[in-house]
Amino acid sequence: MIKKLNINLVNEMRYTYILTFSLLIILWSCKAPMVDESLPVDESIRLNQLGFYPDQDKRAVILNHGEAEDFAVWDLDNKDIVYQGELSKEVTGTLSGHTSRVADFSAFSQVGNYVLVLNGVGKSHPFEIHPQIHKKLGKASIKAFYYQRSGMELDKTHAGIWARQLGHPDDQVMVHPSASSDSRKVGELLSSPKGWYDAGDYNKYIVNSGITVGTLLSLFEDHPGYFQKLDLNIPESGDQVPDLLDEIRWNLDWMITMQDPGDGGVYHKLTTARFEGMVEPHLAVSQRYVVAKSTTATLDFAAVMAQASRIYKAYLPEESVMYLKAAEKAWSWAKQNPDVLYKQNEMNMVFDPDVVTGTYGDHNPADERIWAASELFITTHNLIYWDELIDADQSFKLPSWNQVAWLGYYSLLRHQDNITLLPQEWMAMLKINLLAAARNQLEGIDATGFHTPMETEVGNFIWGSNAVAANQGMLLLYAYRQTNEPVFLEGALDNLDYLLGRNATGYSYVTGFGSKTPLHPHHRLAESRPDLPPLPGFLVGGPNPGQQDGCTYISSFADESYTDENCSYASNEIAINWNAPFAYLTNSLEAIK
Ligand code: G3I
Ligand code: 9MR
Numbered sequence: 001m002i003k004k005l006n007i008n009l010v011n012e013m014r015y016t017y018i019l020t021f022s023l024l025i026i027l028w029s030c031k032a033p034m035v036d037e038s039l040p041v042d043e044s045i046r047l048n049q050l051g052f053y054p055d056q057d058k059r060a061v062i063l064n065h066g067e068a069e070d071f072a073v074w075d076l077d078n079k080d081i082v083y084q085g086e087l088s089k090e091v092t093g094t095l096s097g098h099t100s101r102v103a104d105f106s107a108f109s110q111v112g113n114y115v116l117v118l119n120g121v122g123k124s125h126p127f128e129i130h131p132q133i134h135k136k137l138g139k140a141s142i143k144a145f146y147y148q149r150s151g152m153e154l155d156k157t158h159a160g161i162w163a164r165q166l167g168h169p170d171d172q173v174m175v176h177p178s179a180s181s182d183s184r185k186v187g188e189l190l191s192s193p194k195g196w197y198d199a200g201d202y203n204k205y206i207v208n209s210g211i212t213v214g215t216l217l218s219l220f221e222d223h224p225g226y227f228q229k230l231d232l233n234i235p236e237s238g239d240q241v242p243d244l245l246d247e248i249r250w251n252l253d254w255m256i257t258m259q260d261p262g263d264g265g266v267y268h269k270l271t272t273a274r275f276e277g278m279v280e281p282h283l284a285v286s287q288r289y290v291v292a293k294s295t296t297a298t299l300d301f302a303a304v305m306a307q308a309s310r311i312y313k314a315y316l317p318e319e320s321v322m323y324l325k326a327a328e329k330a331w332s333w334a335k336q337n338p339d340v341l342y343k344q345n346e347m348n349m350v351f352d353p354d355v356v357t358g359t360y361g362d363h364n365p366a367d368e369r370i371w372a373a374s375e376l377f378i379t380t381h382n383l384i385y386w387d388e389l390i391d392a393d394q395s396f397k398l399p400s401w402n403q404v405a406w407l408g409y410y411s412l413l414r415h416q417d418n419i420t421l422l423p424q425e426w427m428a429m430l431k432i433n434l435l436a437a438a439r440n441q442l443e444g445i446d447a448t449g450f451h452t453p454m455e456t457e458v459g460n461f462i463w464g465s466n467a468v469a470a471n472q473g474m475l476l477l478y479a480y481r482q483t484n485e486p487v488f489l490e491g492a493l494d495n496l497d498y499l500l501g502r503n504a505t506g507y508s509y510v511t512g513f514g515s516k517t518p519l520h521p522h523h524r525l526a527e528s529r530p531d532l533p534p535l536p537g538f539l540v541g542g543p544n545p546g547q548q549d550g551c552t553y554i555s556s557f558a559d560e561s562y563t564d565e566n567c568s569y570a571s572n573e574i575a576i577n578w579n580a581p582f583a584y585l586t587n588s589l590e591a592i593k
Contacts, residue, residue: 037079041515042122045103046450049501049514050137051128053593054109057490060116060124061100061450061502062087068118071103076113076126083108094449094504095458096557102451125501125515131593134496137513138586139232140537142216144579145247146234147525147535148196150204150254150281158233162535164525167281168202169193170254170288173270177351178292183262192270192290195254198358199575200522202284203271206258207360207401208577209251210300214371214407215399215474215580216248217307219587221414222481226591241315249319252308255301256326258290264329265293266301268342268360273353278566280528291355294342295334299368300404302330306375307411324379331372339365360401367397367405374408378415386422394429396437398471400464401577409434410478431482438479441472442491452498453491461558463570466509466542469495470581477588489592496585504559505543510582511574512536520566522573527566538574539582546570 047060062068065087073083088102103116109129116124147159153166171191180186195204196212220227220242227242236246258267267290276284305327313320342361348354362368370392377385397403409430412419416427441453448455453476454469462468473495480488501508501516508514511521511534518540519533526534545561547553549570553563562571 039117039123041125042118043506043516045116045118045122045124046502046506047116047124047127048497049125049127049508049516051130051133053133053493054111054129054131056493057106058104058108058129059106059451059497059502060103062103062118062121063094063098063100063449065101065118066121068121070119071105072117072119073105073108074115074117074123076115082110082112082114091447091449091451093447093455095455095461095559096504096555098449100449132590134586135590137510137537138583138590139230140513141510141539141579141583141586142230142244142247142537143232143234144535144537144574144583145196145216145250145576146232147537148576149250150195150197150202151193152250155235158235161532162525162529164280164529165282167284168197168288170195170270174287174289176289176291176353176355178347178355179267179290181260181262181265184260190257190290192254192257194250195270196251196576197525200524200527200569200573201275201357202281202524203269203275203288203357204254205269205271205358205360206255206266206297207268207294207300207362208358208575209255210297210304211399211401211404211407212576212580213248213251213255213304214300214307214375214404215577215584216244217304217311218407218410218414219580219584220244220248221307221311221411223588223591226587230587241312245312245315248308249312249316252304252319252323255304256322258297259301259326259330260293264298264326264333265337265340266298266330266333268292268294268297269358271355271357273355273357275357276524278524278527281525283528284524289355292342292347293333293337293340295337295340295365296342296360296362296368296402298330298334298337299365299372302327302334302372303368303375303404303408305330306372306379310379327372327376327379331376334365334369334372338369341365362402364402366393367403370405371408374412378411378419381419381421383421389422390426394426394433396433396475398437398468398475399581400467400471413478413482434475435479435482438476438488438491441476442487445491445494450498450502450504452494452502454495454498454503455559458558461543461545461561463544463546463548464541464575464578465544466499466539467575467578467581469498469542470539470578470585473585474581474588477585477592480592492585492589496589499539499542499582504557505562507562507564509540509542511538511540518564518572520564520572522566522569537579539578540572540574541569541578542571544571 044063052058232243309324373385373388473492476492
């Protein structure tokens with residue numbers, strides 16, 4: 001009896017199993033189209049190769065889309081199709097005349113790892129949806145400055161495989177004939193250590209240091225809480241000073257030595273006479289010089305020191321006092337020498353040795369004066385600086401090394417509640433101009449091939465165009481802070497998506513971040529160690545139709561004028577003034593989100 005019951009039970013269970021199994025098969029086959037795991041990565045699908053914030057827009061752009069009408073998002077962890085959508089209608093506008101279509105999956109917000117699939121065409125590079133999607137990248141973009149440190153041995157603890165010997169102690173720097181003064185004679189040796197290498201070369205230039213440090217200090221001033229906690233694993237980590245400020249200090253320590261203690265003027269650069277070869281720092285031992293003072297370098301120095309003085313006050317009170325004195329002394333020199341421009345060719349006709357390294361020559365110091373006056377005013381509240389601003393040009397100009405007025409204006413807007421001494425209408429005009437420029441940046445995005453502010457103007461594609469994209473992103477973030485309008489935040493993200501892969505070449509333009517990234521940047525620190533991957537966290541210059549390096553490019557169109565070759569200093573070099581706005585964009589987004 002018991003046996004019979006058991007047999008019945010076993011039979012019943014068998015039927016249930018078969019039923020459930022068949023049901024599962026039916027359900028499975030009724031599901032959305034299956035994804036073919038063997039689909040190849042298709043380079044014509046362009047998207048941010050890191051990924052997206054859950055609650056922000058998510059777009060891929062598809063070139064050469066053939067007949068495809070639909071796309072799907074495939075979950076890489078549980079192999080499920082999690083989202084399906086239709087491609088937009090064709091957009092006519094890439095700069096090289098390609099048509100594109102947009103796959104918009106903004107409505108999908110589930111955290112995870114994915115690829116975007118175009119049936120019958122291929123899949124995208126993998127990406128992630130995560131609330132801190134750019135956090136690691138943001139840290140790396142600042143850590144890059146540590147890798148650029150001159151005059152320091154980098155140890156394994158902080159530099160890992162990129163540890164290196166000390167180079168460029170800069171304790172025997174010669175006064176070039178163009179730089180002599182009463183207190184410093186030609187041929188004299190002075191000490192001017194530390195600082196960051198400017199770029200792919202090993203020289204140190206005050207003008208470019210100026211905008212770089214100003215941008216990074218503003219990043220701190222805009223998000224002090226975020227940076228209190230951010231650990232960069234640099235030698236100073238764990239001290240009382242936030243790591244970002246410790247890193248910036250490495251360059252401030254150098255900048256301060258570039259001021260002539262006699263008259264307060266600041267040398268334009270510290271450089272070899274010609275560019276060094278592609279060798280490691282300790283093997284690049286040609287004589288280095290301090291070269292000619294200039295008004296632009298001196299005013300940039302004054303701006304940075306004034307800003308540093310108020311920021312470091314809480315951490316390093318003695319340095320804070322020293323920075324302000326240096327700034328005021330530099331300001332006085334510039335008042336007496338309002339038009340000492342750096343003209344390398346003319347200089348070389350008069351003095352030897354000829355100096356043929358980077359020029360950062362700029363024929364108009366008006367914007368540098370605005371920046372310095374703004375920072376000095378915010379720090380001191382002294383109305384003599386307001387006198388310089390009262391009639392100044394308030395129109396918006398996107399910051400670059402030779403256009404720094406808006407570094408000062410951004411600062412004034414940041415401190416608007418503490419500087420009530422300035423007339424309200426004047427401050428209001430700054431805000432109006434900022435917002436008008438930001439709205440202008442967003443105009444026409446829908447008609448661009450990759451849906452980015454960057455592509456709305458072909459003129460954005462200059463030497464260092466990627467920094468134009470980053471600086472536009474900064475402008476949009478400032479507009480967002482002023483208004484809280486989400487459209488500005490989305491615009492900033494569009495340009496970040498551009499930099500990380502949604503663009504005409506399909507590169508994520510940051511070393512070590514993304515699936516297709518620069519492997520051969522024009523960067524002496526990287527090129528001299530071909531056994532290692534390029535140092536990570538560096539934004540390369542990007543598409544530049546000027547193609548001044550004479551390397552071979554596959555296209556002459558503005559947005560395609562990029563080549564991942566060592567020789568390409570006009571499109572594939574790295575530089576501190578490009579990493580700084582990029583660090584601003586990525587870290588500020590992380591701080592806001
Ligand atoms: O001023 C003109 C402008 O009127 C014109 O509309 C525009 C069209 O392209 O060109 C402008 O001049 C450009 C200038 O930068 C200012 O933007 C030049 O064509 C361009 O050749 C020049 O490029 C500079 C480059 O050095 C060569 O001097 C880059 O901005 C600058 O970032 C770069 O900096 C070098 C340093 O000298 C040395 N260290 C590496 C660093 C990065 O490559
Ligand atoms: O390496 C130099 C790079 O940092 C500069 O941006 C660039 C333009 O000034 O010049 C590079 O040096 C090149 C020099 O100008 C011409 N000869 C080849 C050098 C690089 O290999």
